[in-house]
Amino acid sequence: MMERHEERLRYSLPRQQCSACRQPIDSHVLKQLPRPGDVILCATCGQPHAYADNMTLRDLTSIEMRQMMAVPAVQRFLTEIRRLHNVH
Numbered sequence: 001m002m003e004r005h006e007e008r009l010r011y012s013l014p015r016q017q018c019s020a021c022r023q024p025i026d027s028h029v030l031k032q033l034p035r036p037g038d039v040i041l042c043a044t045c046g047q048p049h050a051y052a053d054n055m056t057l058r059d060l061t062s063i064e065m066r067q068m069m070a071v072p073a074v075q076r077f078l079t080e081i082r083r084l085h086n087v088h
């Protein structure tokens, strides 16, 4: 299921923590540079965050959360995360 890394752009952002599990979120492998408002999911627990204007991470608004949860790829990712960590 992993996309080939060489097809992606790797870069680092200032060290930040997941608001749910406190794991550091300081390195990202994304297809393109994030912009304010883009959403990133914690790779450890699946907690969604959005980039604020200064590129720090903030929690999603309830509207953003609803929009994100409607995306099939997001649903599959969260299902996989919960399976890996045995969270239900």
Ligand SMILES: [Zn+2]
Pocket: 018, 019, 020, 021, 022, 023, 042, 043, 044, 045, 046, 047
């Ligand atoms: Zn997390």
